[in-house]
Amino acid sequence: MKIAPSILDANFCTLQAEIDSLSMADRIHLDIMDGQYVPNLSFGHAVLKPIKFSNQIEAHLMVNNPENFFDMFHNLNCSIISFHIENTGREKAKLLLKNIQQRGLKAGICVDGYTSEDFLDDEILSLSDQILLMSVKAGFGGQTFMKSVLEKTKNLRARGYRNEIEIDGGVNINNVKKLKDAGADIAVVGSFLMKNDFEKRTQLIKDFQAI
Ligand code: DX5
Ligand code: ZN
Numbered sequence: 001m002k003i004a005p006s007i008l009d010a011n012f013c014t015l016q017a018e019i020d021s022l023s024m025a026d027r028i029h030l031d032i033m034d035g036q037y038v039p040n041l042s043f044g045h046a047v048l049k050p051i052k053f054s055n056q057i058e059a060h061l062m063v064n065n066p067e068n069f070f071d072m073f074h075n076l077n078c079s080i081i082s083f084h085i086e087n088t089g090r091e092k093a094k095l096l097l098k099n100i101q102q103r104g105l106k107a108g109i110c111v112d113g114y115t116s117e118d119f120l121d122d123e124i125l126s127l128s129d130q131i132l133l134m135s136v137k138a139g140f141g142g143q144t145f146m147k148s149v150l151e152k153t154k155n156l157r158a159r160g161y162r163n164e165i166e167i168d169g170g171v172n173i174n175n176v177k178k179l180k181d182a183g184a185d186i187a188v189v190g191s192f193l194m195k196n197d198f199e200k201r202t203q204l205i206k207d208f209q210a211i
Contacts, residue, residue, distance in 0.1 A: 001180050002026040003208040004058065004166065005201075006190035008042060008141045016051055021198040024205045027056040027079070029168070029188045031141075034063035037087050038139035045072040058082065060110065060168065060188075062138045067096055074103050082108030082132045086115055090124060097127045106130060113137045113169060117152040125161050133184075136169030141190040145170030150182040157183040173204065176211050 006029040010018040022028060033042040058080035059073040066083035073081050081100050085093050093109060100107035108130035111117055114137060125131075133152050136143035146169070153165055167179050168188035176187050193204055 001176050001184070001208050001211045002186035003193075003205055004029040004186055004188045005193050005205070006031055006141065006168070006188050007194070009191050009194040012043065012047065015047070017198075018194075019051055019053060021201050022205070023054050024202055024209075025055055026186065026209075027058055028053060030057060030059045030073075030078070031190075032059055032061050032063060032069065032073075033139065036064045037084065038062045040139045045076060048076055053077070056080070058108070060132060062110075063087075067099065070096075070100060070103070074105060078105065080106040080108055080130060082110050082130065084110045084112060084138070085119055085124070086112055090119075090121055093124060094127060097124070101127075101129070108132050108166070110134065110138075110168075111152070113146050113149070117156055120156075122159070125156070125159065128163060130164045130166055131156060131161065132166045132168055132188075134169050135167055135171065138169075143170055145172075145175055147175075147178075150178055153179070153182040153184050173207055176208060180211055 004027045005022045005025050008031045033040045035041045056079045059078045061083040097107040106129035109128045110132040113134045135146045135149035164185040166186040167184045171187045172192040
């Protein structure tokens, strides 16, 4: 299983060292929250700009009007930008996916924990380079995994979706095998990984990748 550590629970006083401790990971997951779409604030472009990333980075935009943030995260060299279907609706989502792709980036669509994957129509499936299925309600790290995401993943595969499916929220080493078996490719891991010291993080990243 690929792993994308979420730095939401990182120590931002020593952010470069925190990022460096994750260099083995497949990509770094940036949770961007605006206090509007979700009732929490995280970090933005200004905090990330001085940081050197050796991994691919992806932006998970939990914000209203996500298009306002595309330039910022493009300029930060994000490879993947994902936004939520719940706050754009289907038709705007299609335009925004194309906008991201026209920049030469991968475009992802996110589905919140309490939203049905049926909200994604076939055109959105064919446009999305990635689907990020949340297994918690967007907004906070450290929540309990919603196992309904397993069925959602299987349903998307049954509909013929072949690009990457990423699962985000409450993932740990005990539930990741089920995600893989359901058809997911990549796990976002926040608190389960980040509460550990650097040495243990390296071992855990290897453990996820071995599944
Ligand atoms: C929640 C975020 C997640 C979260 C993951 O809104 O999108 O990426 O930080 O953290 P854990 O793994 O602790 O659920
Ligand atoms: Zn996330």
